[in-house]
Amino acid sequence: MTRSPNGSLAALVSASGASHKRLAHRVNQLAAGAGRPTSYTHTSVSNWLAGMIPRQPVPALLAQALGERLGRAVDVAEIGMAPSHPDDAGGLEFSRDPADAAAQAANFWRNMHRRSYLRRAFVVSAFALPVTRWLIHPAAAAPTHAGGQRVGQKELDELWEQAEQARQWDARYGGANWRTGQVVDCLTNRAAPLLAGRATQSVSNGLHSAAAELSRLAGWAAFDAGDHALAQEHFVQALSLARAGDNAELGAYVLATMALQTMRRGYPTEAIDMAQGAYERSGRDASPRVRAFTQLIEARANARTGDERAAARALARCERLLDAARETESPTYIAYFGPARMASDAVEIYRDLGKPQVAASWDAQATMPAGHTRAVGLRLSVTATAHLQAGDLDQGLAVGRRSVDILAGVSSDRAREYVSDVDTALAPWAREPRVREWRDHAHRQLRGGLNG
The missing domain is CATH 1.25.40 (Serine Threonine Protein Phosphatase 5, Tetratricopeptide repeat)
Incomplete structure (x- = not known):
């Protein structure tokens, strides 16, 4: 059967300015980093442009290589190599409509085991769209469901208890420990069904928030374990769920955590922008302790750029906010700070x-x-x-x-x-x-x- 040329891929290769040889070399580098060594050449790129689709995870690596050149996230659908199964969509989706947040997150959790996360590289541009959409509307409650199991405060409390247990495991044993890995099981088998149930608006908001914190913890564990692409996807879902829970405070905390990962992966200026956005957009909706955390991350990122004055200013704001936090109540998820x-x-x-x-x-x-x-x-x-x-x-x-x-x-x-x-x-x-x-x-x- 004759293959059709891949016009979508051709357009992106042209826009990137990368030669076929350079693009093949970068795919080989990414594949080696993922534990899947390859030996593609400029001829391989020509074959892909002619319509051939390489085996997984090469399409994702090719999209990543092009995204690096273009300075933005590129997915496999955009390069004309969309997965045959619709559930293969990753966790970087952040819908404009908060009503989609729970379904998108559940789909991601459910299909994680079918996807390859072998040490894929961190792509800073993957955060651009989710962060932008959160900054526009940091809190927008998802509507409640008319059907499904009845969910109340008891089930909500159970999710928060699971999150607290996961925080303790992570602090003591590290993100790569099997105990911390149980967070994803909780998200898939407990949080997802509860999010699909019937609840009051207050409980629904709480369920989205608890699931957001669990997803943030899953991302933090992946980050700590060195699985940076997986961490990014968990963080994006956490940010989306926090917004759908009408919880700008938790969203600011998630965004600051994303900024910390961004800084640690070598992008301090982008991390500064993210931390400042978390601080400014949370405003009165966030406790002094959460806002202090955003300032700490801003200080750390400024230090990485060598800007001592900016780092000292942000650290001083952090200190003042922590002083104020003594007189106010803070969420349990940041009690350690x-x-x-x-x-x-x-x-x-x-x-x-x-x-x-x-x-x-x-x-x-x-x-x-x-x-x-x-x-x-x-x-x-x-x-x-x-x-x-x-x-x-x-x-x-x-x-x-x-x-x-x-x-x-x-x-x-x-x-x-x-x-x-x-x-x-x-x-x-x-x-x-x-x-x-x-x-x-x-x-x-x-x-x-x-x-x-």
Whole structure:
């Protein structure tokens, strides 16, 4: 059977300005990163333009490569390689109509197991449409259903209890731990049916909000485990559900979390925009504690750009808002965020700014409660790198070793990244026997070795 040329793909390749050779090379890079090595050439691209459709997950990787060139998200339907099954649509959908939020999210959760998420890369442009639509209408309640099972406060409370349990698991065991992975089961088998049930408007809003927080937690776990594309999709669904729950406060928290991922993936200026948007659009609808969190993320992103003044201003706003939070009630999902957590992040802010002495002054205030195993280990990694910035090898090694020993009990790709930062900071002393001993110890404790 004669294939028809793929005009949609041809138009995007032309608009991207990429040569066939360069495009094939980028697809090979993405495939290798996904654990699926390929050896495509310019001839392969010509075949795709002629109508041939490569096996999964190559269409998604091709769309990603074109999206990187075009500076926006591109899906497989746009390149003329739409999946044969309509349920293969990903989790980046963010409908204008809040009534669609629950169905879109349920479809995503239900079909996750059928899709490949083998370490696909983070694509910052994938956040553009969802963030824009949320900024236009951060709160717009989805209408209630006339049919389905009756859902009340009891079922809503159960979802919030599941979210609280998931937060505790994540803090203690890390995002890659099997316990944290049960969040998706809860979304698929419990939250989705409840969202399709009959409820009052108040309970319906609450169900959307609880599902949004569970989806945010699933995204956070995926981010912590290094599954960045999957994390993005969970975050987009969380943002959509929060809006459909008429909950601008939770939406601001989700958006700030998305900004944190964006910053960590190397896009600090975009993260600043997202954090500022979360702060400005939540306004009076958000508690001081949630707004403080948006300012903390803005401060961290500014530090990554080297803008000390902007970072200090945002951190000062965060501190003032946390002071105000003592007099007001805050949502349970952000109860962990207080002065000690702010101080812990301030250590990283000033480490990133190359101010190890200032970082050390914040470190003295950064005591975290029991159970926050990963947070303690990450802070110690940052503190170790600050000591090394200051030229203090003894303290850098001592604190770095404590960090390794704590993080050895956490299943977290992010933890490995932080320990790798310590390893990189030790480069000037690479010939020292005790540095080699530290590195050997880190590799043994972390089993899979260091990232980087």
